[in-house]
Amino acid sequence: MSCFRIEKAYETPEDQAEEAIQLIASITVKPSRAVFAAAAALAARMAGSDLVLIRPGAPIIDPKTMIRELIDAADVPIAADLGCAGPLSAQQLIAAGARKVVISTEALLHPEIIREVTTAIGPEQALFLVDCVATNPGRIEVLDGAGRATGIECSAWLDQIEELGGSNVILRPNRTLPSEGLLSVISGSDLTVFIERKGWNLALANALGAQGIVTEGALGCHEQQEQIGHASTEVNS
Numbered sequence: 001m002s003c004f005r006i007e008k009a010y011e012t013p014e015d016q017a018e019e020a021i022q023l024i025a026s027i028t029v030k031p032s033r034a035v036f037a038a039a040a041a042l043a044a045r046m047a048g049s050d051l052v053l054i055r056p057g058a059p060i061i062d063p064k065t066m067i068r069e070l071i072d073a074a075d076v077p078i079a080a081d082l083g084c085a086g087p088l089s090a091q092q093l094i095a096a097g098a099r100k101v102v103i104s105t106e107a108l109l110h111p112e113i114i115r116e117v118t119t120a121i122g123p124e125q126a127l128f129l130v131d132c133v134a135t136n137p138g139r140i141e142v143l144d145g146a147g148r149a150t151g152i153e154c155s156a157w158l159d160q161i162e163e164l165g166g167s168n169v170i171l172r173p174n175r176t177l178p179s180e181g182l183l184s185v186i187s188g189s190d191l192t193v194f195i196e197r198k199g200w201n202l203a204l205a206n207a208l209g210a211q212g213i214v215t216e217g218a219l220g221c222h223e224q225q226e227q228i229g230h231a232s233t234e235v236n237s
Contacts, residue, residue, distance in 0.1 A: 022212035025049035025221050028057035038073035043218035045076040048225045053079045064096040071097040087120035094121050104129045105145040118165035128166050133174035158189045168192045201227050
């Protein structure tokens with residue numbers, strides 16, 4: 001893949017501060033089809049995404065090399081959700097060029113990883129993935145890696161992430177969880193929250209107090225931008 005480069009890739013000027021993130025586009029990457037992932041990442045960026053979230057579509061033996069090759073092909077801001085086992089792997093992904101690193105349910109099993117990773121790469125470079133579900137009226141619990149309720153209240157877990165040094169989370173509510181159920185969870189937290197749930201839009205995420213939304217690829221970003229445009233037109237009219 002190193003011989004392939006998309007010449008019109010977006011590049012952030014060196015003297016320009018990192019832009020605020022609202023739209024995050026998720027794409028999958030397979031080792032044998034990395035060129036297509038680079039093209040998808042560029043398309044998502046051009047469709048309006050502020051950050052491209054890379055996830056594996058097949059086992060990836062060397063995540064840091066994959067990130068380096070993707071950025072070499074299409075220079076876009078990348079968040080790596082390729083498995084982070086601790087501060088060393090987080091540092092390696094950042095050194096390879098990732099803007100942010102996603103830490104999944106490992107943090108539930110070993111909460112100390114939150115402090116270790118944020119100390120190693122900085123709190124703004126770490127994104128903590130939190131899956132949740134409504135188990136009873138008024139109670140939202142965190143899910144483990146197998147999708148099972150853990151008994152840990154989502155609000156309490158977000159508080160713990162913050163206490164241990166985290167500042168950014170991707171919140172993935174189960175499809176049965178009503179939107180109003182998240183209002184108190186998000187509004188009661190000082191964390192920067194991005195919501196990932198199929199069918200939800202940026203306007204809803206913002207109304208719930210979230211900073212932004214994770215959507216699927218370029219098409220999802222385009223749909224979000226269209227909705228933003230329609231909302232602006234209605235306000236101006």
